[in-house]
Amino acid sequence: MDSVNLEVLKSSARWLAQGHRALLVTVVKTWGSSPRPEGAMLAVRDDGAVVGSVSGGCIEDDLIDRLRQRGIEQTKPEAVKYGITAEEAHRFDLPCGGTIQLVLEPLTKASGIAELYEAVEAGRLVARTLDMETGVAHIDSAQATDGVDFNDKRLLTIHGPRYRMLVIGAGQLSRYLCNIAVGLDYQVTVCDPREEYTDEWNVPGTKVVRTMPDDTVLDMKLDERCAVIALTHDPKLDDLALMEALKTPAFYVGALGSRRNNAARRERLKEFDLTETELARLHGPVGIYIGSRTPPEIAVSILAEVTAVKNGVIMPPSLQVGAAKTAHGMVSSFVDSELACFA
Known part of the structure; x- marks a missing residue:
């Protein structure tokens, strides 16, 4: 797990412990060019404070603006897409043809974020499975080859020590x-x-x-x-x-x-x-x-x-x-031999 995502988990756990509400945003799918990979995370606090990244900045700005205007209204996770149209791609500064799908998850005690952060800090490699219908998540042991998996009903993400x-x-x-x-x-x-x-x-x-x-x-x-x-x-x-x-x-x-x-x-x-x-x-x-x-x-x-x-x-x-060096040497030898013919 990169240090950015680890900081997202740490901040999210701290915010919940302090009584704040928070929204966890995870990149679950990308099409075409994308500024951040699947699994990248962002957390937005109820007052607009933010940690992490899911794009070059414009999607973050849109999410923060929505939260400040409406608060965290949702009670269960939902999936959204950005960059489907050329207008959206331009508005959100996505690369040409890029589309990104995010899961927006309102964090609660059932999210298990504190337990997830503690597991990663302890050096464990774990899989977090989020039920999109209930918002309940649980963690299990994982393999290093596992990756992000999303099928509209559940979201599986892998978390663990840095490379x-x-x-x-x-x-x-x-x-x-x-x-x-x-x-x-x-x-x-x-x-x-x-x-x-x-x-x-x-x-x-x-x-x-x-x-x-x-x-x-x-x-x-x-x-x-x-x-x-x-x-x-x-x-x-x-x-x-x-x-x-x-x-x-x-x-x-x-x-x-x-x-x-x-x-x-x-x-x-x-x-x-x-x-x-x-x-x-x-x-x-x-x-x-x-x-x-x-x-x-x-x-x-x-x-x-x-x-x-x-x-x-x-x-x-x-x-x-x-x-490459062998090929380069062969080309050099060929050029030298050809030049010798004109000497």
């Missing part, structure tokens, strides 16, 4: 990568037993551990909401992390290095009793091909690939570093 990222190595590239990862709302842990690197680490919002990488992977109990990126260039550290991480359900495991180093790494990892299926999960050379050369550019390249994998986007070979 986690384990970065092996506290070097210069890691600094740039971790700064961006924090901005992407990952809970970032940096592992490096080398004191000369960790003593100077000062990236806000990250946690540094000095344990050995394999022990760190085991201690973190990685799940489907985790990514592991090895950046030290030192096989004694990177391989230790990879040999354990590839056995976990982590959605992304990658390592920095050239095509030749990546091939050598795969051969070494075979000695650690990894299966071909597990080895096939390794992303390397890590990142997408954008011609990156500097540490900040390489960090962008890596996190672009992590984001694509997280969102279920299949990268074409032309964007995969290894294939």
